[in-house]
Amino acid sequence: MTDQRANDVLWLRDRPTAAPRKAEPLSVARIVAAAVAELDEHGVERLTMRRLAQRLEVTSTALYWHVRTKEDVLDLAVDHVLGEVPIPTETDPRSAARVLLVDWRAAMLRHPWSPTLLGRPLLGPNVLARVEFLQATLVRAGLVGDDLQVATKLLSNVVIGTAMNDASWRRLDNPSLVAEVGRFIVGQRDRYPTLASSGFLDDGSSDDELFVRGLDRVLDAVGLGCAPRR
């Protein structure tokens, strides 16, 4: 039997008013933030409702009060990444589009798990705001009708394709493996003569540099004038 009087003395009660303090309550925003952190640290295959809950110090089943499925969490995480892409302030349409797309790619590569999750239609508010800005910029540049649709799709496809490809290399953080792939190709130079001798997988020029050079050409091709004159 414990001493009853202990509970009569305010200061002796165990953490009285500020007692269990359930930390801040759960919310969709907190869930998404935790998901992004977990994905950044451990990648997509380690993200589990149970691990996510653990990080938030709740039961895994608690998440389902705020979120309908795990897929919802992933969709929200992708949109969160797009939220990191600033809306450009440039006035020249070409440089506005250019900056947007460069930053878009950069955001996805900062979170290399994100390109793999682009499989579902991208309809989050942050995605749509960026696509809206892109297309509005193209309209300002004088594009209309099918030319406008072609340009919008082409530009976003270039970014997504790049992100997908380049991210796949960044995810395998083993740098020696890239070299091994190089040797693998060169070792079959009879099968892949061009790839072997062009140094396809060497990093003579960086991913980023090759991307912007390609992007500039697409911007030309799509009718956004030539490289920015100054």
Next chain:
Amino acid sequence: MTDQRANDVLWLRDRPTAAPRKAEPLSVARIVAAAVAELDEHGVERLTMRRLAQRLEVTSTALYWHVRTKEDVLDLAVDHVLGEVPIPTETDPRSAARVLLVDWRAAMLRHPWSPTLLGRPLLGPNVLARVEFLQATLVRAGLVGDDLQVATKLLSNVVIGTAMNDASWRRLDNPSLVAEVGRFIVGQRDRYPTLASSGFLDDGSSDDELFVRGLDRVLDAVGLGCAPRR
């Protein structure tokens, strides 16, 4: 006790030499074929080692004698899809590249689950053979050095980005949902004025048409001459 003499008479033995007939033995090729079929029918989220085994009439654990992990199966399935892309016979470099890329996209869209699996480095023999052909074609067209790398990456990124995007719409086989997305955007025309009025998601022109128009421009931009003259 059964009559012993029955087993002495050849014709009375139960299915004597051609007895249990374990069907054809398992093999990596059979596993991959079954995986592609399963993916085509039920999509990526339903592909399970257990279901795959069931389709092949073996135990799920039997698969692991032929294959190291489920990821191996997926990698092989992707490479199988690329194997469906014919190597063009056109002599003109521009049309050779064009045909390759159009067929490449078509193959991925016939198997709409495949773009989602492009997350890992593409190093299968069928992929490499197509990339080798593409780059060899670009060399024939006179590209070298960084221009060659830029063009190779840009073109494959355009195809991958397109496949990713367009496949995501084909996977949700619910056609009314596309219309619903259209209404969703138009319903927020104050937020997305350009998207709402440009009919971004209407299918005025088909995916395929928008793609080839974009592709032709990229081919121009990359230094492959202008549209095929005839």
Next chain:
DNA sequence: ACCTGAACACCGTTCAAGT
């Protein structure tokens, strides 16, 4: 309204054992 606990119907993979 918000969270817990127990439970269901699954997973991928390992490994000893059979033939």
Next chain:
DNA sequence: ACCTGAACACCGTTCAAGT
């Protein structure tokens, strides 16, 4: 060499129950 059966350590999700 090739396959089975049992088992391990997980999953996502539902639902009654607590506060």
